[in-house]
Amino acid sequence: MSTPLLAIEDLNVTFETRKGPVRATRDVTWSMGREKIAIVGESGSGKSMSARAVLGLIQPPGRVEARRLEFDGIDLRGLRPRDWLSIRGRRISMVMQDPRYSLNPVMTVGQQIAEAYVIHHGANRAEARRRALDMLAAVHIRDPERVYGTYPHEISGGMGQRVMIAMMLIPEPELLIADEPTSALDVTVQNQVLAIIDEMVTRRGMGLVFISHDLGLVSSFCDRVLIMYAGRVVEECAAADLHKATHPYTRGLLACQPRLGERAAELATLNRQAEWAR
Amino acid sequence: MISVDRLTVRFGSMLAVREASFEVARGESFGLVGESGSGKSTILRAMTGLVPTDGGRMTVDGEVLGKTRGRRFHRVVQMVFQDPYGSLHPRHTIDRILSEPVAIHDLDQPERRVLAALDDVGLGPSFRFRYPHQLSGGQRQRVAIARAIIAEPQILLLDEPTSALDVSIQAEVLNLLARLRRDRGLTYILVSHNLAVVAHMCERLAVMNRGQIVEQLTSDDLHRRQAATDYTRLLMRASEGYDPTLATV
Amino acid sequence: MTVKSWLLADTPHSRTQARLGQAYIGLTTLLSNPLAVVGLVIIGTLVLVAAFAPLIATHDPYQQNLALRLKPPSAEFWLGTDALGRDIFSRIVYGSRLTLTIVCLVAVIVGPVGLAIGVIAGYAGGITDRVLMRITDIFMAFPRLILALAFAAALGAGIENAVIAIAITAWPPYARLARAETLTRKGSDFIAAIRLQGASPLRVLFGHITPLCVSSVVVRLTLDMAGIILIAAGLGFLGLGARPPSPEWGAMVAGGRDYLIDQWWVATMPGIAIFVVSLGFNLLGDGLRDVLDPKMR
Numbered sequence: 001m002s003t004p005l006l007a008i009e010d011l012n013v014t015f016e017t018r019k020g021p022v023r024a025t026r027d028v029t030w031s032m033g034r035e036k037i038a039i040v041g042e043s044g045s046g047k048s049m050s051a052r053a054v055l056g057l058i059q060p061p062g063r064v065e066a067r068r069l070e071f072d073g074i075d076l077r078g079l080r081p082r083d084w085l086s087i088r089g090r091r092i093s094m095v096m097q098d099p100r101y102s103l104n105p106v107m108t109v110g111q112q113i114a115e116a117y118v119i120h121h122g123a124n125r126a127e128a129r130r131r132a133l134d135m136l137a138a139v140h141i142r143d144p145e146r147v148y149g150t151y152p153h154e155i156s157g158g159m160g161q162r163v164m165i166a167m168m169l170i171p172e173p174e175l176l177i178a179d180e181p182t183s184a185l186d187v188t189v190q191n192q193v194l195a196i197i198d199e200m201v202t203r204r205g206m207g208l209v210f211i212s213h214d215l216g217l218v219s220s221f222c223d224r225v226l227i228m229y230a231g232r233v234v235e236e237c238a239a240a241d242l243h244k245a246t247h248p249y250t251r252g253l254l255a256c257q258p259r260l261g262e263r264a265a266e267l268a269t270l271n272r273q274a275e276w277a278r
Numbered sequence: 279m280i281s282v283d284r285l286t287v288r289f290g291s292m293l294a295v296r297e298a299s300f301e302v303a304r305g306e307s308f309g310l311v312g313e314s315g316s317g318k319s320t321i322l323r324a325m326t327g328l329v330p331t332d333g334g335r336m337t338v339d340g341e342v343l344g345k346t347r348g349r350r351f352h353r354v355v356q357m358v359f360q361d362p363y364g365s366l367h368p369r370h371t372i373d374r375i376l377s378e379p380v381a382i383h384d385l386d387q388p389e390r391r392v393l394a395a396l397d398d399v400g401l402g403p404s405f406r407f408r409y410p411h412q413l414s415g416g417q418r419q420r421v422a423i424a425r426a427i428i429a430e431p432q433i434l435l436l437d438e439p440t441s442a443l444d445v446s447i448q449a450e451v452l453n454l455l456a457r458l459r460r461d462r463g464l465t466y467i468l469v470s471h472n473l474a475v476v477a478h479m480c481e482r483l484a485v486m487n488r489g490q491i492v493e494q495l496t497s498d499d500l501h502r503r504q505a506a507t508d509y510t511r512l513l514m515r516a517s518e519g520y521d522p523t524l525a526t527v
Numbered sequence: 528m529t530v531k532s533w534l535l536a537d538t539p540h541s542r543t544q545a546r547l548g549q550a551y552i553g554l555t556t557l558l559s560n561p562l563a564v565v566g567l568v569i570i571g572t573l574v575l576v577a578a579f580a581p582l583i584a585t586h587d588p589y590q591q592n593l594a595l596r597l598k599p600p601s602a603e604f605w606l607g608t609d610a611l612g613r614d615i616f617s618r619i620v621y622g623s624r625l626t627l628t629i630v631c632l633v634a635v636i637v638g639p640v641g642l643a644i645g646v647i648a649g650y651a652g653g654i655t656d657r658v659l660m661r662i663t664d665i666f667m668a669f670p671r672l673i674l675a676l677a678f679a680a681a682l683g684a685g686i687e688n689a690v691i692a693i694a695i696t697a698w699p700p701y702a703r704l705a706r707a708e709t710l711t712r713k714g715s716d717f718i719a720a721i722r723l724q725g726a727s728p729l730r731v732l733f734g735h736i737t738p739l740c741v742s743s744v745v746v747r748l749t750l751d752m753a754g755i756i757l758i759a760a761g762l763g764f765l766g767l768g769a770r771p772p773s774p775e776w777g778a779m780v781a782g783g784r785d786y787l788i789d790q791w792w793v794a795t796m797p798g799i800a801i802f803v804v805s806l807g808f809n810l811l812g813d814g815l816r817d818v819l820d821p822k823m824r
Contacts, residue, residue: 042444043415157314186313187471187516194520213444220519256449258478260514261501266456267449267478326723352725365716369738371545378734379724404538407545425720 005175005207006054007031009068013049016061024049024062026231034174036201036208038218038239040253041228047211050228051177054209055092056084072174090120093168095197097180099160103152110136110148113167120171135166139196158189162196169200175207176200183212194221215242215253227253230277249276279304279339279465280325280433286333287317287324294320296489297334304432307459307466309476309483309497311513316486318469319360322435325467326357338433353383356426360438362418366410372396372421373406376428383429395424399454416447420454427458434459436468440475452479473517477501485510556818563814569807577623584617588774597790607792609782615792618774619800625775626804629690629759634748636694637701642744644698645705646736650713650728660706667699675758679767686775689768693758697751701744708740742819749812753805760801776801 011028014021025046030037041047053064054071056079069076071092079087096102104112113135114128123131129148136144139162152160161181168176178197182190198221201208212218218225219242227235227250235247245251255268280302287295295317302308310318323329325336327347336343339354359365366375376395380388393403399420410418419439426434439455440448456479459466470476476483477500484494485507493507505511515521535552539545557563576583585605592612600607606615648659666674678692712718713736721735762768763777771778776797783794 042446188313188512191516191521195522198522215445216519220521253445256446258449258452258474260474260477260518261503263501264478266453269449269453270446326719328719328722347725349725352723355723357720357723359716359720361716365720367717367721367735371542373542378721378726382724382726382730407539407542408537409545409549422720429724 003073004031004070005033005072006209007068007070008050008054009066011050011053011064011066011069013046013053013058014063014065016063023231025053028228028231028233030226030233030236032207032209032224034205034207035224036198036210036222037224037226038210038212038222039226039228040212040215040218042213044230045228046231047228048179049231051094051179051209051211054177055088055094089116089168089173090171091173092175092177093171093173094177094179095161095164095168095181098184099152099157099164100184102164103160105152108149108151109155109163110150113163113170116167117170131170132166135170136163138200139163139166140192141166156189157185158193161185161193165193165196165200169204172204173206175209177209177211179211180213181210182217183214190217215250216257232277234276247276248273279306280308280467281337282321282325282334283336284334285321285324285331285336287320287329288332293489295324298484298486298489298491299334300484300491300494302465302467304465305463306482307468307480309480310467310469310486311471311473311476311483312486313471313513315488317489318486319437322357322437322467322469325435326355327351349383353429354431355433355435356429356431357435357437358419358422358426358439360441362415362422362442363410365422366418368410371407371409372413375410375421376425379425379429385429391428395428398427398458399424400450414447415443416451419443419447419451423451423454423458427462427464430462431464433465433467436466438470439468441470441472448475455479473500473513485513553818557814560814560817562810563817566807566810566812566814569803570811573623573627573804573807576620577627580620580624584614584620586614586617588613588618588621589772590614597786597793599790600792606796607790609779609793610786613772615779615796618779619776619797622774622776622779622797622800625686625769625773626756626759629686629693630752630755632690633694633697633755634752636690637698638744638748640694641698641701642705642737642740645702645707646709646732646740648702649706649709650732650736656706659702663699663702666696667703669696671696672758672761675762676765676767679762684767684770686769686773689759689762692762693755697755700751701747704743704747705740708743709736712736712739746812746816746819749808749815752808752812756801756805756808 008031009029011025013024015024028046028050039047039050049058052058054069054076056076058064064077066077071087074087103109110129110132113132117123117128117131133144133148136147141147141159141162147155147159155163181197182193185193197208200206210218210222219239222239225237225239225242226233227247229249235245235250237245243254245254252268252270256270258264258267283299284297285295285299286293286297298317298321300308310321312318320329324331325343330345338351373392376392377388380391385391392406396403396405401417401420401424405413405417413421436455440451443451452475458464468476468479477497480497482494482496484491486492487509493505493510495505495510499505500514503514505514533544534548536544536548539548590613594612595608596610596612598604598608604614604616606619609615609618644659644663648656674696675692678695679688682688682691718731718735721731759768760777760780763775764781766778766781768777769775779797780794786793
């Protein structure tokens with residue numbers, strides 16, 4: 001088998017707190033090629049921490065330890081800041097939840113996208129601007145010239161996410177990590193943004209790590225799903241086989257959601273077992 | 279029990295709510311569904327007097343609502359807010375948060391009521407003297423519900439009560455709300471962007487888009503996927519997961 | 528059960544236990560910051576010295592001895608003597624009482640007044656807000672030292688008048704701070720919730736909004752102490768503070784300025800005292816901000 005795009009083995013992210021060490025992830029192991037995988041979990045499951053560990057964003061008092069943490073054969077453990085420059089943004093990119101907080105409020109949207117290009121490809125202003133406009137059109141923004149000159153607070157959430165996607169994909173990375181990219185969006189806009197991510201990822205042959213709390217959403221969007229609970233990966237299966245999941249946590253998660261077309265007097269609740277967290 | 283007739287709310291030059299009309303019978307659970315900016319939360323805020331209105335009439339328990347809300351209104355109507363992290367005073371203990379409504383309404387036996395309310399929402403007496411930052415999101419929301427029911431209101435306005443909670447906690451809180459309504463014969467208006475939640479919790483609902491009520495239907499209609507307007511159908515399909523055919527860019 | 532585990536208990540059994548527990552956590556956070564500890568030690572020393580001045584001073588601060596004037600620091604006069612032969616060390620020790628008095632009186636006036644004006648303006652809004660803020664602006668438009676000078680000159684010299692003069696000029700920033708915090712918190716859901724219970728504006732203001740503004744006011748006050756001490760010293764230096772022969776530190780510096788070159792200790796020793804105490808308040812204020820800042824929670 002060719003080198004996996006991302007290979008993680010026994011990833012442990014630990015934080016030292018006043019009450020002792022807190023393990024945000026426990027022996028997390030998975031790998032992926034150029035496919036769409038989803039990491040699903042509730043708050044505190046460690047899904048975002050895993051992504052940050054991949055991008056080397058965990059700072060002290062956090063500690064990252066792994067038996068294997070490789071991106072395209074490159075060992076990500078203990079990389080020097082200089083080496084990260086050629087990976088972060090350039091080969092691995094990350095789209096986050098709320099564009100209101102992840103876009104710089106004092107720069108126009110177009111300038112931010114152009115900047116992302118200049119940092120990784122070093123072009124002059126005119127070239128960067130042209131590329132940025134191309135990207136804006138690629139994410140199906142109808143009036144790229146006008147939107148180029150707007151500020152983040154002047155555009156809607158859905159458009160903000162498209163701008164984020166444009167900004168993160170302009171350096172043409174090989175892996176995109178999307179951390180709850182549609183959670184802050186309305187349900188109709190969600191579809192549009194997901195369609196754009198789908199198109200970009202498929203067209204460029206990228207890998208996608210989609211982090212979400214919404215099991216229903218990812219099962220219809222991704223190829224494989226990983227379920228995390230209390231820092232551990234408790235289940236891994238193909239998205240199409242989700243209804244055949246075996247782990248009680250996954251089954252519980254699937255069962256406790258209200259669904260159109262299924263009347264229930266009371267919603268099933270999750271009976272958390274201590275052994276899931278061990 | 280509740281009657282809203284052609285309610286209009288304006289923020290500056292923008293119409294947040296446009297001539298919304300609906301009725302809720304006593305003991306019923308009514309849903310208001312829509313996306314952000316549809317005006318659903320604004321209707322609740324207008325009802326509680328937190329936001330001034332620019333037209334229309336609201337009647338609660340036989341009384342027409344004017345510019346301010348009196349003591350009687352506050353005993354009859356209470357509200358649960360969306361953000362569990364913002365709805366409890368960060369410097370007050372849970373005991374203080376729950377005792378205050380009792381003191382304001384001049385009710386007897388505050389200690390008994392506080393303990394009973396905590397018990398009703400599934401939190402034990404051990405939570406009494408903790409601070410909000412020591413509680414999880416689900417626990418805070420339970421405290422918010424306890425605060426809302428401690429003075430024994432008849433109507434609860436629920437503004438996206440579970441949107442900020444994990445799915446498994448949401449199930450617990452929704453079950454709690456359903457049980458409280460059954461046990462106390464409460465009337466609910468539930469605002470949510472989640473169609474499945476509203477279909478589960480409410481008997482009837484109104485769909486809102488850009489300030490207007492687009493359609494009113496029953497939860498049976500929703501479960502049978504029968505809707506009269508395109509917008510409602512769009513919402514139904516969008517709430518069932520990713521559908522590339524819906525992405526009309 | 529030890530005291531510590533009682534304080535840190537997961538489920539407190541009374542409001543007092545809960546409050547003390549939070550205070551304990553705050554204290555340990557403060558003490559974990561070495562600079563804050565330095566500040567605390569300095570201020571603690573100031574308080575102790577002021578309280579036990581008669582026991583700590585080696586001589587009578589008012590006792591003149593013209594034969595022993597302008598003597599350098601020695602075993603008998605630890606910090607030397609001034610132009611009238613008085614022991615500088617003892618004068619500094621007794622002067623700490625004056626410094627502490629000024630600082631406490633100003634804080635006690637300025638804090639509550641600024642807080643009250645700020646929260647009322649912020650919560651009431653409308654014309655009340657505008658009127659109160661314009662009054663605040665008027666007071667803020669004057670340079671602090673000059674306005675203090677004007678008041679002190681008008682009211683006459685003396686410690687009480689110095690305190691009033693400083694307080695009058697120092698309150699506006701606190702009103703602004705309290706108003707800004709109030710405006711931020713006014714729209715919170717928990718304020719809406721208690722209003723929905725039928726709470727009167729007074730209850731909301733004093734039970735809910737004011738407690739949230741107190742931390743920033745306390746931090747700001749502590750940091751401002753340094754400035755207040757300097758202004759008091761400035762007034763004293765110009766002869767508008769404490770009347771002679773009071774051992775007020777600023778006046779002592781003034782008294783020593785003619786001898787700065789040859790008998791430097793006369794002006795420098797009280798100057799160092801002023802510096803150390805200002806520094807202490809600054810460090811403590813910084814440490815308090817880390818503890819009280821709600822964002823850190």
